[in-house]
Amino acid sequence: MDCTVVLKACSIKFHSRLCSNSFLSFSLMSVCMLFSVLVLESNLISTARAGGWSRTNDPRLMEIETGLGSFEYKFSGLPNSGRLSVRPWTDTYWPTCRGGIGCRWQGEVSERTGFLNVENKYFTKEEVMHMNKEDLMNLAPCEKFDVARCDYPSSLVGAGTGIFEGMGGGVLRRKGWTLTQFEDKRVGGLLHGLAERWTGLCHGWSAAALFFEEPGCINYRNRDGVEVPFVCSDIKGLLTFMQGECRRAGNEFFVGERSSATFDNSDFNAEGRNETNDINAGAFHVIMANRIGKLDKGFVLDVTTDEQVWNQPLEAFESSVIAEGVATPEVSAKGAVREVEILSDVTYTVEAGASAQPQNEADGEPEASFRRHKQYRYILELDKDDQNIGGRWITTYYPDFVWSFPKVNFPGIFMELKNIYEQSLKNKQ
DSSP states (O other): OOBSSOOOGGGOOOOHHHHOOOHHHHHHHHHHHHHHHHHHHHHHHHHOOTTSOOTTSOTHHHHHHHOTTOSOOBGGGSOSEEEOSSOOOOOOOOOGGGTGGGOOTTOOOOOOTTOOOTTSOSOOHHHHHTOOHHHHHHSOHHHHHHHHTTOSOSOOSSTTTOOEEEOGGGOEEESSOHHHHHHHHHTTGGGGGGSOTTOSBHHHHHHHHHHSOOOOOEEEEOTTSOEEEEOHHHHHHHHHHHHHHSOOTTOOEEEEOOOOOOOOGGGOOHHHHGGGOOOOHHHHHHHHIIIIIISOOOEEEEOOSSSSOOEEEEEEEEEEEEEEEEOOTTTSOTTOOEEEEEEEEEEEEOOOOOOSSOOSOOTTOOOOTTEEEEEEEEEEEEOTTSBEEEEEEOSSOOOSEEEEOOOOOOOGGGHHHHHHHHHHHHHHO
């Protein structure tokens, strides 16, 4: 579903304790990206035009990721259909109100006689070693990951109290359970139930579903001999967290802007909605046709046009020409001489809830219910050279924005996740 974090460079944090990696390689990459952005900014300032796409929804903001010059803008040179070679997978969006990946989605851990921990959380090594298979299965994804890393204290100081260590600013926290404690803090601790029901980790899920093959299941034995049962959605949840929360600031590619409006789409016509700085229709078509149709590279779109954010991975499109005509000077981009009316059927993946087993369709199987289709109708504005320089929406429902950021490759403590994930893939074969 949505995310509370809008993917803007100024708002993305890098969690060094969980995801520390080579600073040098990141710095070199950031310098190269900064240079591309500065060049693009200069070009946008010099080519700004009334009626065309603005500085915030120029498709070149996404083209930077694949290299300036990699996009085709000539209408006749763009494919009219495309589908990713690897389909994104579905999962829950790990809602904040249920504790994110701290949710014990398969059931609770039993409070059996002999457990010292009255909180039924942040267990000691002794308690973990005495858990039965059902208890281990019912742990949350972040808890299973901490157990896989043997990231738990060996004893308690007082029943239910845990061992604490000082941190900067006088803040105290328990030893061990690094990811579990981090996630508990991220969702607001005991107050997580007050979060809006649409908020969660969909920004991580939608990107991870594009980057990673759907995982399988594995019984992973840790160094203490504890066999941790990871099922499919446990691993998906961890990939979702890593991709969403461990990305590098400054690596985001974002076209369009998030709307802060609250309304029913039926109350607005397309022309009125353009005032909210949502993605330009021409920019959307250029990005979709190039990334999906030419480059086999997915991206994410916010499918709603109001303040809620529903991030979904786009996987396919099919476009057809409905009508053609001369440009309308009053509303078209400066320099436009021709208009083409387009109807595009787009396919994206939605959340279907957590599952113990993989859910993607096998070859030849009918399309699953979590594949959704939506038809967008819009006008492309073309110049004398057949170059797409702008566009206008006809349908009143269309994306707020589209975005992408690079794949996160198991930094820091997530090297353990790489082992878990890769072994789960082997178990699918």
